[in-house]
Amino acid sequence: MGENKDIDHYLKSDGVDSEREKMIGQTIGYRYDVNLLPDLSRLTPFLKKYLDYMGWKDLNWLEDIHMGYEEGRAAVFDRNINGWVTVPPDLKLPDNQQERDMIARELLVKFQMSDNHPLVALRTAYGKFD
Amino acid sequence: MAGLEKSNEPLKTEMRSESLLGRTQQVFFSLDNNEEKMAQPFAYEVDFSKSAEIDAEDLNTRQINSKLKHLLTEGYGTITIKNPGAKHSIGVGILNRLNLKIEGSLGYFGLGLLDGPNVTVEGRVGWSCGENMMSGTVLIKKNAGSTFGAAIRGGDLVCKGDVGARTGIDQKGGTIIAGGNTGAFSGFMMQRGRMVVLGDAGNNLGDSMYDGTIYVGGKIKSLGADAVESETTESDEKWLTDKLTLYGLVDKLNLSTIKKVVSGKQLWNYDSLEPSEKKLVL
Numbered sequence: 266m267g268e269n270k271d272i273d274h275y276l277k278s279d280g281v282d283s284e285r286e287k288m289i290g291q292t293i294g295y296r297y298d299v300n301l302l303p304d305l306s307r308l309t310p311f312l313k314k315y316l317d318y319m320g321w322k323d324l325n326w327l328e329d330i331h332m333g334y335e336e337g338r339a340a341v342f343d344r345n346i347n348g349w350v351t352v353p354p355d356l357k358l359p360d361n362q363q364e365r366d367m368i369a370r371e372l373l374v375k376f377q378m379s380d381n382h383p384l385v386a387l388r389t390a391y392g393k394f395d
Numbered sequence: 396m397a398g399l400e401k402s403n404e405p406l407k408t409e410m411r412s413e414s415l416l417g418r419t420q421q422v423f424f425s426l427d428n429n430e431e432k433m434a435q436p437f438a439y440e441v442d443f444s445k446s447a448e449i450d451a452e453d454l455n456t457r458q459i460n461s462k463l464k465h466l467l468t469e470g471y472g473t474i475t476i477k478n479p480g481a482k483h484s485i486g487v488g489i490l491n492r493l494n495l496k497i498e499g500s501l502g503y504f505g506l507g508l509l510d511g512p513n514v515t516v517e518g519r520v521g522w523s524c525g526e527n528m529m530s531g532t533v534l535i536k537k538n539a540g541s542t543f544g545a546a547i548r549g550g551d552l553v554c555k556g557d558v559g560a561r562t563g564i565d566q567k568g569g570t571i572i573a574g575g576n577t578g579a580f581s582g583f584m585m586q587r588g589r590m591v592v593l594g595d596a597g598n599n600l601g602d603s604m605y606d607g608t609i610y611v612g613g614k615i616k617s618l619g620a621d622a623v624e625s626e627t628t629e630s631d632e633k634w635l636t637d638k639l640t641l642y643g644l645v646d647k648l649n650l651s652t653i654k655k656v657v658s659g660k661q662l663w664n665y666d667s668l669e670p671s672e673k674k675l676v677l
Contacts, residue, residue, distance in 0.1 A: 300608065315433050318433040319511060319513075319530075320443065320513050325550055325551065326548075326549030326568070329569065329587065344568075377435060378434060379436075380436050384435075385437070
């Protein structure tokens with residue numbers, strides 16, 4: 266991590282910390298460490314199966330997925346809908362970023378593969394090809 | 396999104412009083428009752444052990460891509476395209492897991508908009524290979540043209556040889572690897588992700604990059620605006636070693652000479668201040 270912040274910093278506060286952030290009233294930059302090297306020993310069983318199914322030897326696109334924080338809730342950003350998917354409120358988060366990121370990756374994959382993902386409805390309505 | 400239907404009515408463009416509000420995605424999804432599905436609902440179920448070949452010599456682009464899709468619908472998970480003849484726009488928009496081997500070279504805009512497949516190209520590729528790639532792996536065994544991996548968002552895009560100018564322009568994620576040299580303006584307006592150049596980099600590397608990381612093994616002709624050199628860390632070295640090992644390029648990696656280029660963040664402008672307020676801040 267670039268700075269040693271409390272792991273729950275962005276859950277406990279609005280994340281507006283520096284003088285410049287206070288002046289403009291918003292956080293500058295990401296609310297997590299985008300350069301955190303994933304610890305593959307912490308893969309969840311679901312993620313192991315997913316990577317094997319896709320034929321990938323590392324996290325591939327999931328390297329860029331991290332647990333973020335949106336309006337006081339833990340959330341993961343879904344590029345397919347350009348929006349945040351919040352983590353279920355009753356899910357207890359681990360106390361380290363590596364395992365939080367793995368949970369975020371699993372949640373995002375499950376969300377994108379769900380029949381209820383917004384892309385499914387959009388594709389049905391606007392898809393030009395079968 | 397439920398009940399969304401296509402409408403042929405023209406869009407109303409008048410002013411509205413209704414404000415746009417965000418919607419939580421929780422109404423669409425629950426972890427508890429979700430099956431462990433590995434593919435998107437519209438993806439074809441394919442078997443990697445089921446293989447097929449396409450001889451593209453007498454086919455045009457549309458016919459090749461249609462044939463490819465037809466084989467996916469029939470469950471073929473390993474497909475080889477023979478005699479691609481450097482035709483343009485081959486293998487575009489594959490949103491499926493698939494092992495695709497191309498025995499030859501591709502023209503312009505090959506393998507764009509990929510989401511999932513693992514592709515190997517035995518020859519060269521033209522401009523904009525892997526444009527807007529979302530996930531998967533692409534391995535080019537020879538050289539690539541300009542704008543290699545333009546606006547890539549995820550996955551690994553690898554060229555074992557040299558690549559042209561503007562590599563990874565507008566990169567938003569994922570990894571681009573060039574085993575040889577790269578041309579001018581590589582990493583231009585890069586926003587996220589990682590680029591590795593094991594040879595030399597041309598003029599204005601990382602010009603106006605917003606975020607992301609560029610690693611260069613050889614010489615850098617010049618850095619672009621707001622691109623600065625930074626110190627490599629143990630994490631960088633581990634990531635580089637692991638990633639390059641995957642694609643058989645680790646022998647070209649010399650950790651003692653590798654340079655890391657990142658954004659100087661002087662062009663960052665996240666705020667929504669009025670111009671007069673900006674003057675006060677800056």
